[in-house]
Each structure stands twice: as structure tokens, then as C-alpha cells.
Amino acid sequence: MESGQPPEAPTPATAPAAQKVWDVPTRLVHWTLAIGIATSWWSVENKQMDIHYWSGLTVLGLLVFRLYWGFGGPETARFSHFIKGPAAVFGYIPKLFSKNYRAAFGHNPLGALSVVALLLAIIVQVGLGLFASDTDGLFAGPLNRHIDYDIAKDVTDFHEDFFNVLFALILLHFAAIAFYIVVKRINLIGPMLTGKRRGANLTGPAKGIEPIPLWRLGIGVALAVGVVWFVAR
Amino acid sequence: MKMKLFATAAILALGLAACGGGEPAPAEPTPVAEAPAPAPEVAPAATTEIGAAPADIPAFMKTRHDNYEDIGKNMKVLQDNMKLDAPDMAAVTAAATKIKDYAAQMGTWFPAGTGPESGIKTEAKAEIWTDRATFDGTVVKLQEESGKLAATADAAAFKAQFPVMGGTCKGCHDKFRQEDK
Numbered sequence: 001m002e003s004g005q006p007p008e009a010p011t012p013a014t015a016p017a018a019q020k021v022w023d024v025p026t027r028l029v030h031w032t033l034a035i036g037i038a039t040s041w042w043s044v045e046n047k048q049m050d051i052h053y054w055s056g057l058t059v060l061g062l063l064v065f066r067l068y069w070g071f072g073g074p075e076t077a078r079f080s081h082f083i084k085g086p087a088a089v090f091g092y093i094p095k096l097f098s099k100n101y102r103a104a105f106g107h108n109p110l111g112a113l114s115v116v117a118l119l120l121a122i123i124v125q126v127g128l129g130l131f132a133s134d135t136d137g138l139f140a141g142p143l144n145r146h147i148d149y150d151i152a153k154d155v156t157d158f159h160e161d162f163f164n165v166l167f168a169l170i171l172l173h174f175a176a177i178a179f180y181i182v183v184k185r186i187n188l189i190g191p192m193l194t195g196k197r198r199g200a201n202l203t204g205p206a207k208g209i210e211p212i213p214l215w216r217l218g219i220g221v222a223l224a225v226g227v228v229w230f231v232a233r
Numbered sequence: 234m235k236m237k238l239f240a241t242a243a244i245l246a247l248g249l250a251a252c253g254g255g256e257p258a259p260a261e262p263t264p265v266a267e268a269p270a271p272a273p274e275v276a277p278a279a280t281t282e283i284g285a286a287p288a289d290i291p292a293f294m295k296t297r298h299d300n301y302e303d304i305g306k307n308m309k310v311l312q313d314n315m316k317l318d319a320p321d322m323a324a325v326t327a328a329a330t331k332i333k334d335y336a337a338q339m340g341t342w343f344p345a346g347t348g349p350e351s352g353i354k355t356e357a358k359a360e361i362w363t364d365r366a367t368f369d370g371t372v373v374k375l376q377e378e379s380g381k382l383a384a385t386a387d388a389a390a391f392k393a394q395f396p397v398m399g400g401t402c403k404g405c406h407d408k409f410r411q412e413d414k
Contacts, residue, residue, distance in 0.1 A: 135412060136308075138402065
């Protein structure tokens with residue numbers, strides 16, 4: 001009715017600041033880990049055990065790097081930054097539903113639990129896989145020869161079963177991302193791709209994470225490659 | 234994708250719960266003699282006939298299962314040695330000979346009444362009985378390739394032949410074995 005006033009055009013003179021939340025190695029490891037796990041699942045379902053062998057070892061390398069990066073990486077990748085006690089975790093839930101909710105700088109205390117659970121599950125799954133053997137007796141994990149047949153069979157069964165635990169955690173991860181998009185209108189996938197978060201209600205330092213010297217990255221890569229080489233040799 | 238993944242995972246879980254990973258259980262095949270059979274050549278017992286049902290079907294199937302388990306154990310010996318720069322050729326020959334001996338009698342492990350219709354948990358598919366000629370063909374292949382493996386004298390020959398023999402296992406499993414999932 002009363003036109004005249006154009007709808008408020010939200011064209012802020014100053015674009016919202018872009019805060020860097022995820023560094024390149026963390027993002028790269030995240031996505032390659034996703035691909036590695038998907039490949040491991042696909043290959044074993046399709047009896048491509050040679051692919052499974054190498055995708056599993058790739059996951060191992062990525063895992064080693066990520067664990068190291070939890071100490072040597074930038075703030076948001078560090079375990080000491082995001083692993084919080086029960087008080088912070090429970091305190092986060094009412095905050096999540098409060099009006100002036102602010103997205104966390106990196107992992108929030110609840111999401112951190114999911115990260116830890118996923119990492120632990122991957123450790124277990126990869127660890128079991130190193131000792132497992134396929135049912136034809138043709139392919140075996142690199143450490144399979146150190147255990148005997150009956151134990152290897154149990155380990156292999158557990159390796160197969162345990163995927164369900166990992167898979168459930170992955171589904172929970174997806175569900176949480178969907179929740180943030182749908183309910184909180186916060187896109188978590190974008191920052192994991194670009195490394196940056198835009199918005200007015202950021203927390204943490206305005207610029208985001210500090211750069212990490214290259215030598216620290218080098219140590220992580222060497223460590224990951226070294227562990228995989230040591231295991232597979 | 235997710236759903237498919239989930240469904241697969243669920244099926245996987247169910248299957249896993251179902252069986253401790255047994256192989257198709259042969260009915261009452263006599264366990265292979267401990268001593269490596271002296272016969273240097275494999276005598277492929279290509280029986281295109283399906284034998285009569287054994288008297289004690291469950292016992293027969295249990296023995297068949299145990300025999301496949303034992304083949305699995307010997308496969309592991311071979312697999313372990315594959316990873317060594319200097320394989321223990323005595324162990325390799327012993328394991329390969331055992332597999333060869335099992336293979337020689339494998340054609341008799343699937344008489345009438347010892348398939349899924351027995352109601353006993355087995356990974357043996359009904360196709361073993363409906364497509365007997367193909368099945369026997371795969372058994373003959375295993376006999377030939379395990380014979381060659383048992384005859385390998387050096388590490389290089391062993392490492393070249395093991396995957397070939399293993400391929401015959403897989404070839405048969407893919408067609409005739411219902412994985413316990």
C-alpha cells in the first residue's frame with residue numbers, strides 16, 4: 001500500500017570483515033580425509049583391496065599430520081584451543097539458542113567433542129585396518145603378518161563392525177552442519193573451503209588465525225610420511 | 234548416497250554379526266594329510282557330477298568349513314612371506330603344498346544337500362550346484378595354480394605365482410561364495 005519507501009537495501013558501505021578461521025593444511029587434511037574415508041569405504045565394498053590398502057595408508061598419514069597439527073598448527077587447529085571441559089560444553093548449549101548467539105572462532109565446545117570423537121574413531125579404524133586381512137587371504141594390512149590367523153580374523157571382523165561407529169559419527173557431523181545452516185543460518189562448509197568467515201558477529205581476533213612458519217608444516221609432513229613409510233615398509 | 238551408505242553399513246553390520254567370518258563349509262571332506270602329498274603333478278579331479286548327500290550333513294559341512302579355515306591359515310603363511318625380502322621358502326612350500334592337497338579333493342566337498350538348502354549357515358551359494366561345470370572349472374584352476382606354487386623353488390617365482398593362485402581363489406569366491414554380510 002504505502003509504497004514510496006523502497007525496501008531496506010542491505011548494502012553495507014563496509015563489507016563485513018573476513019576472518020581467517022581455517023588454515024590451508026587443516027582444510028586440505030579435512031577434505032582429503034573425507035575423500036580417503038569415502039574411497040576406503042567404496043573400495044572395500046567393491047573388493048578393490050589394493051585401492052583399500054593405499055587409501056587406508058593415506059588416511060593414516062593424514063591422521064598423523066592432523067594429530068601433530070593439533071599441537072603445532074594455528075590456534076583453531078590446536079587441541080588446547082578447542083577441547084573444553086564439561087562446564088564449557090554444557091554452558092554452550094543455552095548460548096546456542098540465545099538470541100545474540102555468536103559463531104565460535106574455530107570449533108565450538110560441543111563441536112569439539114565431535115572432532116575428538118571422529119579423530120578417535122579414525123585412529124581405531126585405521127589401527128585395526130593395519131592388522132586386518134581380506135577374506136580371500138590375498139590382501140592384508142601391512143602389520144597383519146605380526147599377528148596370527150585367528151586374531152587377525154577377529155581384528156578384521158572388528159574393523160568391519162567398527163566402520164558403523166565411524167559412519168554414525170560422520171552422519172552426526174553432517175546433521176550438525178545441517179542444523180547450523182537451517183536453524184542458525186550459519187554456513188560451516190564455506191569457511192572449511194575458503195578458510196574465511198564473513199559476518200558481523202564474529203568472535204576471536206578480527207583478523208583470525210596467525211600464520212604458521214613453514215618449517216612447522218614441514219615437520220608435520222615429514223612425520224606423516226615417515227610413519228606411513230615405517231608401517232608399510 | 235548417505236542412505237545407500239547407511240544401508241550398506243547396516244547390512245554389513247548385520248552380516249558381521251551373523252558369522253565370525255567362516256568360509257563356505259565343506260561337508261565332510263577328509264582333512265588333508267599332514268605330510269605333503271608326494272604326487273608332484275596335480276590330478277585335477279574334475280568331477281562334473283554332484284555326489285550323493287552325505288549321511289551326516291552338518292558334520293560334513295563343519296569339516297568343509299574347517300578345511301577352508303585351514304586353507305586360510307596357510308594363505309596367511311604365504312601372505313606373510315610375500316612381505317618379506319627373503320621369504321622362508323620351506324614354509325612357503327609346505328603351505329602351498331597343503332593348499333594344493335586341499336584343492337585336489339575340493340571337487341568332492343560339495344555333494345548334494347550341503348548347500349544353503351541345508352538350513353545350516355554356509356557361505357556356499359546355490360550356484361555351486363546349479364552351475365557345476367563352471368564351479369569345477371574354478372577348482373581345476375586352483376589345482377593347477379596351487380600346484381605351480383608348491384613347485385616354486387625361489388622367492389621370485391613364489392612372489393610371482395602367489396597372486397596368480399590367489400586370483401583363482403578370488404575368482405571362485407566372487408561367483409560362488411556369499412560373503413557373510
